[in-house]
Amino acid sequence: MVMKSFCERIGAAKCYSKSSTETLDKYQVPACSKAESSDSKFSKAPLWSRFFPSISVFETYSESSTSEKKAVHSRHSGWTAAVREVVTGGSMRRIHERVLGTGRTDISVSDGDIWLLGVCHKISLQDSTGVVETSNGFAEFEQDFFSKILITYRKGFDPIGDSKYTSDVNWGCMIRSSQMLAAQALLFHKLGRSWRKPLDKSMDQEYIDILQLFGDSEASPFSIHNLLQAGKGYGLSVGSWVGPYAMCRTLEVLARSWRERYVLEEQPLPMAIYVVSGDEDGERGGAPVVCIEDATKCCSEFSRGQAAWTPLLLLVPLVLGLDKVNPRYIPLLKSTFTFPQSLGILGGKPGASTYIVGVQNGKAFYLDPHDVQPVVNINGDNQEANTSSYHCNVIRYIPLDSIDPSLAIGFYCRDKDDFDDFCFRASKLADESNGAPLFTVTQSRSFSRQGAHNELSGDSVGFQENSLGLESVSDAGASANEDDWQLL
Secondary structure, eight states, rough: TTHHHHHHHHTOOOOTTEEEEOOOOGGGGOOOOHHHHHHHHHHHHHHHOOOOOOOOOOOOOOOOOOOHHHHHHHHHHHHHHHHHHHHHTTTHHHHHHHHHHHOOOOOOGGGGGEEETTEEEEEEEEETTTTTEEOOOHHHHHHHHEEESSEEEEEEEETTTSSSSOBBBTOOHHHHHHHHHHHHHHHHHHHHHTTTOOOOOOOOOHHHHHHHOOOOSSSSSSHHHHHHHHHHTTTTTTOOOOOHHHHHHHHHHHHHHHHHHHHHOOOSSSSSEEEEBBBTOSSSSOEEEEEHHHHHHHHHHHHTTTSOOOEEEEEEEOOOOOSSBOGHHHHHHHHHTTTTTEEEEEEETTTTTEEEEEEEETTEEOTTSSSSOOOOOTTTOOOOOOOGSOOOSSOOOEEEEOOOSSSEEEEOOSSHHHHHHHHHHHHHHTTTTOOOOEEEESSSHHHHHHHHHHHHHHOOEEEEEEEEEEEEEEEETTTOOOOOOOOO
């Protein structure tokens, strides 16, 4: 996605040519390699700067005579060699790092504990003399972080639909980020939050089954192929960029599609999906509203009326500012990682989506989909399969206040008690938001409409707890809401 500004500069020349047969993703960038120093990071800028003539990124071949093909090949051979030099030299990773920042492990003990998807890792201890020392909490954090499923750009898969795309390099990072969030929800569901990647034994069968769901072919239910097909109504297309809201809705559509094909016991995603929206149309501004009645309806529809409640994946798309996140939301975003139900954030910097899984003070730790790796065929019967490309061995972070304001937060609720706990925590967080909550909680849709009206009128929305659940009430004495909500 960092190629976007480059593509705009070359004007009429298309970055993704349908007739291309040799693409930029032909060359693999080493996965999860340690970042280089800031000096080496910019060392090849002159090489990249000479790429701006108005020509195609790819070699293009027509159905003309052999001599014409040779002429075309000769005309672009210099370009192809330059691209090969950039990618094989690691410059593609450096380009992404110029956007996201370098992958660093200089985690300061003084910055406090790390919250990673609802689990607190205490990385410092203070003895009786006041000396602060690093505890084994950092090693536990590393093991937890490295156990999270990483899904990156892939190359060499079957063409997507009728296109000739056999890789998603430079445009599929938001799709990969959403796959990671969904995979993590399944990991929680099937293996529990305490699961860690085995170091000296074969993988759990449930783990292998999860990876299969996100393989790079139409046979895998939540592959990039099927996500693009399901998301056509929300603007998803091969070679194009997409935002968090569209991805949340696409996951919802695809899960519903598979639900109609399988019996309840064989659902690829054994949980209901609830995309939390600002109003009943789902695309207007205003703090999104978690409606308990709507969540209950999602569970009932998922179970086809057989159960009052099912596991639930909540997705909350947000726009928290114009060019950057409004500072008032930073503490609230950090607090969501303390929820036991936390699934992190689909976000990153403009043009480079990531999957943010943890926070420490002002740092946001993320899994990066921008490494290019060959397709891996995970066989469900092979528990000895090489799954190393689905995990990272480098800890990367960016400043939390530098992420793109367009993002989506995920939560997984295992049962009704877990959902009630989530609602309690979310309501408490809204009460502490000084009139600018990330999202609110209400019992019914009628309260949701009233809350949205109050917000547009400048009133903030508060909460009170009763024996039946959570109910929104107008707080006439609160200050005017000044948050930067926009159209999603």
